[in-house]
Amino acid sequence: MPLNRSTLIRISTIDKCLQNRYRRWTIDDLIDACTDALAEYEGRSNRVSRRTFQNDLALMRSDRLGYNAPIVVRDNKYYEYDDPEYSITHLPLNDEGLDALNSALDILRQLQGFPQLASSIDIISKLNEQISRHTGASAPAMDMEHVTGYRGEKFIGQLYDAVRKEQTIIVEYRSFKAKQAEKVTIYPYLLKEYRNRWFLIGEKAANQVPQVNIYALDRILSVEIDAEHPFKKCTDFDPAHFFDDTIGVTRLINDRPRRVVIKIDRQQAPYVESKPFHKSQKVEQRFRDGSIQLSLKVVINNELERLILGYGGHAEVIAPPEFRQRIAESIRRAAARYEKD
DSSP states (O other): OOOOHHHHHHHHHHHHHHHOTTSOBOHHHHHHHHHHHHHHHHOOOSOOOHHHHHHHHHHHHSSSSSOOOOEEEETTTEEEESSTTOOGGGSOOOHHHHHHHHHHHHHHGGGTTSGGGHHHHHHHHHHHHHHHHHHSOOOOSOOOOOOTTOGGGGGHHHHHHHHHHTOOEEEEEOOSSOSSOEEEEEEEEEEEEETTEEEEEEEETTOSSOOOEEEEGGGEEEEEEOSSSOOOOOTTOOTTTTTTTOSSSOOOTTOOOEEEEEEEOTTTHHHHHHSOSSTTOEEEEEOTTSOEEEEEEEOOOHHHHHHHHTTGGGEEEEESHHHHHHHHHHHHHHHHHHHTO
């Protein structure tokens, strides 16, 4: 059966709670613990429902994952393990359980760079060790892109907490163009990852008009909490949808999406259709030679330009005219470099 990351976090949390024999756990206590765990790991604020919790208990009590957890209710109120030595990390699992946990752990392991996961690393490691013993293999089945030695990685956990807790921060930041770093007071709104680089989207406290600024984490030198400046929200910034019509991270609050028309030759057309540039992509015309003409509704920015230029002579911007000219000029400059030889 499929076992997603949220289910694994909840089950691990319930197991950790029930191993604590020094506290009596009501259903509300356990639901609160699961809700807090999901909020910590995934940024969710919605309370876990009783139905979801009961489904998790049923899963743990059943043989579907090989747990058969001896969860009992004392005094019609308090949940505990009937066997005080029981833990899901101590049990052999059936094949279905191994497959489900293997899949979930492959995904969950990708988040271990977050300090917020530190309390659960031990459980994850034990489960992983148990799977390896049963399968006789320790090689992962999933390899997600990760930049070794990425300089901004050490700030991810701290900035994540600041965003979630709505804390004003002081960031020492040096842009690529600046000769020296400067300290900036920022209201942090969102952490965003794009092509293995992380960015903080926030607003400078010194801004006179509402505007978001984008900071690359690998250009940050230090981060500290600013307790003197109360956090301020930007009413024009919606973190859930701000980047819906954007490829990458470069955009301003007042930027509006444009209709961009691109022609792709027959060689690359199948790839662009199978992996669209953007969710707004629509194929408007198919030509006899196998090429296609598609449209996007996106903000025109540097990332869009780089994406199109990455297709070289296989892609041609048709509209809007000013963007077509911008791409053409980039191609002319590139061609000029080669013509020198």
